[in-house]
Amino acid sequence: xxxAVTTQRKTINTAIAWAIGLLIFFPILWTVLTSFKTEAxxxxxxxxxxxxxWTLENYSIVQERSNYMRYLWNSVIIAGVSTxxxxxxxxxxxxxxxxxxxxxxKDILLWMLSTKMLPAVGVLYPIYLxxxxxxxxxxxxxxxxxxxxxxxxIIVWMLYTYFKEIPVDxxxxxxxDGATLREEILYVLTPMAIxxxxxxLLLNVILAWNEAFWTLNLTAAKAAPLTAFIxxxxxxxxxxxxxxxxxxxxxxxxxxxLGWFSQKQLVRGLTFGAVK
Amino acid sequence: MAxxxxxxxxxxxxxxxxxxxxxxxxxxxTMTLYFSFKKYLPLRGGDLGxxxxxxxxxxxxxxxxxxxxxxxxxxxxxxxxITVVLGxxxxxxxxxxxxxxxxxxxxVIAPFFVMPTVSALVWKNMFMDPVNGILAHLWKAFxxxxxxxxxxxxxxxxxxxxxxxxxxxxxLILLTAIQSLDSSQxxxxxxxxAPPVKRFWYITLPHLSRAITIVILIQSIFLLAVFxxxxxxxxxxxGTRTLTYLIFQRVLESQNVGLGSAGGVYAIILANIIAxxxxxxxxxxxxx
Numbered sequence: 001x002x003x004a005v006t007t008q009r010k011t012i013n014t015a016i017a018w019a020i021g022l023l024i025f026f027p028i029l030w031t032v033l034t035s036f037k038t039e040a041x042x043x044x045x046x047x048x049x050x051x052x053x054w055t056l057e058n059y060s061i062v063q064e065r066s067n068y069m070r071y072l073w074n075s076v077i078i079a080g081v082s083t084x085x086x087x088x089x090x091x092x093x094x095x096x097x098x099x100x101x102x103x104x105x106k107d108i109l110l111w112m113l114s115t116k117m118l119p120a121v122g123v124l125y126p127i128y129l130x131x132x133x134x135x136x137x138x139x140x141x142x143x144x145x146x147x148x149x150x151x152x153x154i155i156v157w158m159l160y161t162y163f164k165e166i167p168v169d170x171x172x173x174x175x176x177d178g179a180t181l182r183e184e185i186l187y188v189l190t191p192m193a194i195x196x197x198x199x200x201l202l203l204n205v206i207l208a209w210n211e212a213f214w215t216l217n218l219t220a221a222k223a224a225p226l227t228a229f230i231x232x233x234x235x236x237x238x239x240x241x242x243x244x245x246x247x248x249x250x251x252x253x254x255x256x257x258l259g260w261f262s263q264k265q266l267v268r269g270l271t272f273g274a275v276k
Numbered sequence: 277m278a279x280x281x282x283x284x285x286x287x288x289x290x291x292x293x294x295x296x297x298x299x300x301x302x303x304x305x306t307m308t309l310y311f312s313f314k315k316y317l318p319l320r321g322g323d324l325g326x327x328x329x330x331x332x333x334x335x336x337x338x339x340x341x342x343x344x345x346x347x348x349x350x351x352x353x354x355x356x357x358i359t360v361v362l363g364x365x366x367x368x369x370x371x372x373x374x375x376x377x378x379x380x381x382x383x384v385i386a387p388f389f390v391m392p393t394v395s396a397l398v399w400k401n402m403f404m405d406p407v408n409g410i411l412a413h414l415w416k417a418f419x420x421x422x423x424x425x426x427x428x429x430x431x432x433x434x435x436x437x438x439x440x441x442x443x444x445x446x447x448l449i450l451l452t453a454i455q456s457l458d459s460s461q462x463x464x465x466x467x468x469x470a471p472p473v474k475r476f477w478y479i480t481l482p483h484l485s486r487a488i489t490i491v492i493l494i495q496s497i498f499l500l501a502v503f504x505x506x507x508x509x510x511x512x513x514x515g516t517r518t519l520t521y522l523i524f525q526r527v528l529e530s531q532n533v534g535l536g537s538a539g540g541v542y543a544i545i546l547a548n549i550i551a552x553x554x555x556x557x558x559x560x561x562x563x564x
Contacts, residue, residue, distance in 0.1 A: 010373050010375070013369070013372040013373065014375045014376065016369065017369055017370060017372070017377075017380045018376065020369070020380075020384070021379075021380040021381075021383035022383060024383060024386075024387065024440070024444075025383040025384070025386055025387075027387070027398055027399065027402075028386055028387065028390065030398075030402065030410065031394075031398050034402065045408075045413065046417075047410065047413055089296065092289030092290070092293075093289060093292070093293035093294070095286075095289060096285075096286030096289045097286075099286075100283060100285075100286035102283070102286075108294065110555050110559055112293070112294075112297055114548075114551055114555065115301045117548065117550075117551035117554075118301060118305070118544060118547065119500065119543045119544055119546075119547045120501060120503075121503070121523045121524055121527075121540060122305075122308055122523070122540035122541065122543045122544040122547075123304035124523070124524065124528065124536075124540070125307075125308070125527045125537060125540075126303070126305075126308055127304055128528070129307070130303075130307075149296065149297070149300045152293065152296065153297065181285055206389060209391065210389070210391040212391060212392045212393055212503065212504035213503050216393075216503075216504060216507060217524075217528065227392070227393045227504070228393075230391065230394050230397060231393045231397075231504070231507065231508055234397065241401060241408070244397060244401060244402070248394045248397065248398055251394055252390050252391060252394055255389050256389050256390070258389075259385075259386070259388070260382050260385075260386075260389075263381070263382075263385055263448065266385075266388075266445075266448060267448055267449050267452045270445065270494065271449060271490050271494065275449050275452055275453060275487055275490060
């Protein structure tokens with residue numbers, strides 16, 4: 001039963017919540033606003049909020065000077081390809097653990113999760129060395145493989161929790177009707193699991209996009225994605241606030257939008273199904 | 277229901293994922309263990325032979341070790357306290373009836389999607405800069421002398437940046453947990469005359485305990501590995517060198533691979549201790 005809430009209380013709730021929400025969001029808002037200012041306005045004292053001469057020049061300067069598009073392309077390739085390969089590998093694995101569980105399924109699932117807990121810095125040098133030996137340092141192929149592997153446990157887990165919710169009876173009915181295993185997965189399971197697979201895809205693109213340990217340590221110029229591009233603004237370019245803001249806005253905008261669509265799945269994905 | 281045929285098919289389909297992750301885990305882990313028992317300086321002579329537990333002892337007796345442990349504990353602990361306390365309060369607030377709830381939720385979770393290098397740089401330059409930063413303007417407006425955040429108060433500054441990034445995660449999970457609380461319990465308590473603080477303490481908080489535990493465990497694993505934020509802001513200077521950053525410096529900056537690997541093994545052991553607790557909770561959930 002819903003309780004009747006006085007309008008007064010609702011108004012107070014709304015005011016406090018909006019104030020806090022805007023405070024938390026402020027750094028992002030400020031970055032976006034600053035990206036449309038001139039450098040002089042960006043550091044004016046006192047700061048200007050909305051009433052300045054809006055300009056787009058920072059965006060074109062950033063693109064010209066550092067070839068933003070190439071970094072963007074690298075980010076898209078690394079995040080996109082690593083997620084797709086991860087899902088192709090994870091769907092059969094999650095299927096078999098969800099629908100043909102054996103005594104070891106649970107152990108395998110937990111073990112997969114444990115590989116995610118391995119601190120990256122603990123294996124930094126071996127990976128670095130292997131990359132040099134195999135000529136993968138600063139290559140898109142190498143980075144895509146690493147990002148795929150660090151997210152694979154999360155992909156398997158998310159798919160597993162989604163598959164678990166599909167009633168086994170439907171799959172058995174298909175089998176009774178003479179569907180082969182391939183047909184069963186392709187034509188019965190996959191269509192029902194599309195929403196789950198889509199959520200998994202979304203969350204993992206976000207995680208891969210923002211991955212900043214391996215991308216910073218394993219790339220130089222050629223394969224560097226946006227995380228590394230922004231890090232190169234550390235100094236002294238970072239003091240040019242308007243350009244820094246334009247570069248930052250371009251780096252976070254795509255994922256911010258994707259992220260807002262995936263907020264529900266975020267909880268499930270990041271708690272490995274422990275909180276739904 | 278599972279036939280012999282489907283069982284072997286299942287095993288076959290599980291194989292690629294298992295083999296890949298096994299390789300990803302075992303190969304580098306074995307190499308790290310191997311290097312940790314060697315004096316290995318790639319730029320200064322390469323492999324200089326076995327040294328037993330020398331690296332392990334030198335890593336913990338070096339003057340940088342204990343400060344780095346303290347910094348790590350401060351950052352992980354500070355961020356955990358801030359995100360959990362504020363996360364619970366925010367989750368309760370967001371659960372109240374209000375106008376534009378969806379929009380507020382979007383505003384609150386947005387920082388989670390900002391890549392670490394961006395948030396570190398934006399905070400460092402546009403907020404914490406002692407001359408042109410927003411905080412400096414704010415301090416001046418109240419007649420105070422601006423603080424040089426990242427050198428005078430480096431660890432609190434980092435805690436602030438990292439908390440800003442992780443508060444959305446805690447809030448979102450706690451909000452999801454709060455929404456599953458049966459509101460009739462709270463109503464019954466209210467009718468019986470229990471004041472809000474008591475309702476929170478005896479009903480809401482116990483209900484949230486599992487979600488809080490999960491937030492703490494998952495965040496600990498990610499917070500122990502915080503890297504980009506330090507890399508971009510202070511580069512490990514001004515007492516912000518965490519265990520992770522110290523190992524990174526030993527391995528890649530000073531190229532003392534043996535010593536760094538020994539540190540890496542310590543980090544792996546530490547992460548595993550936390551992981552065991554997390555696994556237990558997740559595993560229990562799997563049976564249900």
